[in-house]
Amino acid sequence: MVLRLQTIVSRELSPLEAAVVTVGHFQAGSRANVIPEEALLELTVRTEDDAVQARVLAAIERIAKGEAAAAGAPEPPRVEVLNRGPVNRNDPELLRRVRDAHAEWFGRAALVPGVLVTASEDFPFFARGPEHPVPTAYWYLGITPRKAWEEAPGTTPQEKVAHVPGPHSSRYAPDREGSLRSGCESLTVAALACLHGGDASVDA
Secondary structure (H helix, E strand, O other): OOOHHHHHHHHOOOOOEEEEEEEEEEEOOOOOOOOOOEEEEEEEEEOOHHHHHHHHHHHHHHHOOOOOOHHOOOOOOOOOOOOOOOOOOOOOHHHHHHHHHHHHHHOOHOOOOOOOOOOOHHHHHHOOOOOOOOOOOOOOOOOOOOHHHHHHHOHHHHHHHHHOOOOOOOOOOHHHHHHHHHHHHHHHHHHHHHHOOOOOOOOO
């Protein structure tokens, strides 16, 4: 079934619909000569669209039940969604204001256009409150030490990022002082740009 689940992205979605289905944990039995009574599969699903997410989750349940029925399982499998978050989408106007303010403060050369990332994040819950949704702007902060960044293979920021240890790596080592300073400045500049009523000019 693990391999069958991989066909969801390759066979059921358009190449233009980004999605990731990963079986990250598979546990069945405890002895080589004992047939286990149950098997546990834990998956991670990442999509860029809520509708695609719903289709992928439905496909997972359909495949799990189909495989169990084909194998003659005495009971249907139990499929549960343990955690689920909405897709993160920036408000275009707010993002423009924040980007302009950052460009003025840090210099436009310091800003790198973002690309689609399938990382999970709970930040979108701020934007999609059940009663009072609010516009949000989300950006990444460069925290890699200059020497490590310059030595990373690649000619574009996207290529270099792929070779720099990230937060889930045991070799993760951000530039602590520089990260704190840049982080505080980026948040302050963004807040001032919003409080100035859309004027990106910042005097800090």
